[in-house]
Amino acid sequence: LVRCDQLLSSRNLKVLRQSICGYDNEVPNVCCPIAKKVTQSTAKPRPTRPPTKRPKAPKTKPTLRATTSTPRDVVDDQPSGPNLGLRPRKLPELSHPGAWPWMAAVFIEDSDNQGSFIAQCGGALISEQEIITASHCVVEGGRVLTPEKIRIRLGEHNIMKRTKDDAEVDYNVIKVTAHPDFEPQTYKNDVAIIKLSQRVRFNRRVWPICLPYDTRVLTSEENVGRSGFIIGWGRLEFNGKTSEELREASIEIVSNKECGQAFDKVVKITDEYLCAGTTGSTKDSCQGDSGGPLIQVDPENKKYYLTGIVSFGKRCATPGFP
Numbered sequence: 001l002v003r004c005d006q007l008l009s010s011r012n013l014k015v016l017r018q019s020i021c022g023y024d025n026e027v028p029n030v031c032c033p034i035a036k037k038v039t040q041s042t043a044k045p046r047p048t049r050p051p052t053k054r055p056k057a058p059k060t061k062p063t064l065r066a067t068t069s070t071p072r073d074v075v076d077d078q079p080s081g082p083n084l085g086l087r088p089r090k091l092p093e094l095s096h097p098g099a100w101p102w103m104a105a106v107f108i109e110d111s112d113n114q115g116s117f118i119a120q121c122g123g124a125l126i127s128e129q130e131i132i133t134a135s136h137c138v139v140e141g142g143r144v145l146t147p148e149k150i151r152i153r154l155g156e157h158n159i160m161k162r163t164k165d166d167a168e169v170d171y172n173v174i175k176v177t178a179h180p181d182f183e184p185q186t187y188k189n190d191v192a193i194i195k196l197s198q199r200v201r202f203n204r205r206v207w208p209i210c211l212p213y214d215t216r217v218l219t220s221e222e223n224v225g226r227s228g229f230i231i232g233w234g235r236l237e238f239n240g241k242t243s244e245e246l247r248e249a250s251i252e253i254v255s256n257k258e259c260g261q262a263f264d265k266v267v268k269i270t271d272e273y274l275c276a277g278t279t280g281s282t283k284d285s286c287q288g289d290s291g292g293p294l295i296q297v298d299p300e301n302k303k304y305y306l307t308g309i310v311s312f313g314k315r316c317a318t319p320g321f322p
Contacts, residue, residue: 122292277322
């Protein structure tokens with residue numbers, strides 16, 4: 001797809017799906033039309049917009065900056081779970097630039113330096129104008145942050161400095177909606193939607209992820225034990241340094257029964273929660289990864305789906321806790 005300009009510029013999902021003519025492992029291949037334009041598309045042409053309204057990436061990255069100050073929320077006061085012990089943690093692998101085109105960095109205004117924004121959470125692009133993230137990333141003191149206190153960056157790879165691998169574009173925000181039943185004490189319903197000030201132009205580095213409306217396997221009990229990916233710029237270990245470059249880790253879906261036993265004395269795990277981890281907890285999300293997506297591939301249609309959002313955990317990669 002990235003080598004087919006005709007399809008890359010199309011927003012008609014029906015045309016894109018009809019153009020799939022095979023798979024390379026789990027990556028779809030498309031048959032590129034010979035014509036210079038995709039005339040089959042019924043999508044309306046993009047409205048022209050003044051270029052001055054499109055957010056521009058700064059020449060350097062001084063006002064939107066990464067930090068190690070605000071974490072993925074951690075539960076640090078519960079008793080040890082089963083098989084708890086000290087084991088080495090395998091660091092998440094560095095992602096290939098552009099591998100996860102829906103990944104968003106969520107910047108929050110620095111309360112000590114007005115006008116300066118700090119990368120505190122992750123998120124995922126789900127439409128031309130919406131980002132999904134965790135409610136606890138945008139709720140402070142029981143109140144939802146106002147839009148002007150949030151900035152979104154798409155197309156990012158190295159969040160600390162400008163490199164040839166970056167294709168970042170920054171967006172202002174016009175609306176922030178936290179789940180009305182979000183419970184800060186238990187992180188139940190920890191999901192929020194951020195609306196961007198303008199529509200996103202899709203390309204090979206910026207593309208939305210599918211929501212799990214048309215996947216049977218990933219929304220049923222069959223999903224337990226299946227693998228998925230978590231991604232982010234969070235800390236490499238509990239209270240450690242953050243990653244400059246986007247990282248990824250493969251984890252597995254854990255049953256709510258097993259998860260509930262681990263968090264029994266702190267959080268009651270209900271159907272609103274989805275737990276994931278690895279045997280021995282060698283890989284995990286960590287502080288700063290909140291709001292990032294849990295990504296899974298449907299084994300039947302081979303599409304990538306958002307099936308969860310990073311919310312909380314026992315420190316980072318603590319054995320016995322998903």
